[in-house]
Amino acid sequence: MTPFDNAVRAQIYTLFAEGVDRVDLALVARRAGWDEREVASSFRRLADEHRLALIEDGDRVWMAHPFSGVPTKYRAVVGDRSWFANCAWDALAILSMLGDGEAIGEGDLVWEVRQGVVAPNGLVRLVVPARQFWDDIGFT
Amino acid sequence: MPAQTMFDLSRDWYRGRLEVDWSPPTAAEAEAMFAKHGLTGDFWALTPHGG
Numbered sequence: 506m507t508p509f510d511n512a513v514r515a516q517i518y519t520l521f522a523e524g525v526d527r528v529d530l531a532l533v534a535r536r537a538g539w540d541e542r543e544v545a546s547s548f549r550r551l552a553d554e555h556r557l558a559l560i561e562d563g564d565r566v567w568m569a570h571p572f573s574g575v576p577t578k579y580r581a582v583v584g585d586r587s588w589f590a591n592c593a594w595d596a597l598a599i600l601s602m603l604g605d606g607e608a609i610g611e612g613d614l615v616w617e618v619r620q621g622v623v624a625p626n627g628l629v630r631l632v633v634p635a636r637q638f639w640d641d642i643g644f645t
Numbered sequence: 646m647p648a649q650t651m652f653d654l655s656r657d658w659y660r661g662r663l664e665v666d667w668s669p670p671t672a673a674e675a676e677a678m679f680a681k682h683g684l685t686g687d688f689w690a691l692t693p694h695g696g
Contacts, residue, residue, distance in 0.1 A: 515665040598655035
């Protein structure tokens with residue numbers, strides 16, 4: 506990846522962390538004052554390196570783990586703010602990045618995190634081995 | 646794995662992710678991160694002899 510790709514990746518993550526639900530190349534370019542064609546090329550390189558997953562012909566971010574760029578049934582809630590997550594793990598991961606709160610799955614509270622302690626501390630089952638995560642990231 | 650383990654792993658895994666100079670871990674570094682949280686074995690292997 507180029508230094509520009511690193512900057513694009515960081516801009517994407519900053520937008521998601523700010524609470525932007527829909528991150529596309531036009532928004533990234535506009536926010537940073539970059540050329541859209543260069544951002545589009547960077548999006549493709551980042552996707553090729555599995556830093557992102559894209560939709561809409563590569564113009565929009567589907568996943569920038571742990572954030573989801575599309576509505577899902579999983580959310581992380583911190584205070585009066587919330588973020589879509591790709592799965593229950595990612596909802597917890599968002600809390601690990603942004604602060605104490607709740608991980609919501611399928612409309613129900615799944616976990617609370619307070620000062621780094623998760624409750625309830627139930628078991629989570631993963632079915633895809635680590636080396637196969639990106640074989641089908643949507644399924645994973 | 647316990648949800649607490651998943652959270653603790655996430656703290657390490659996503660540390661620095663918002664920074665421009667973040668770079669992904671190598672396969673060996675990722676395996677070491679998994680092992681730090683007790684996640685070992687073939688399921689967590691990323692290198693030919695790891696896990």
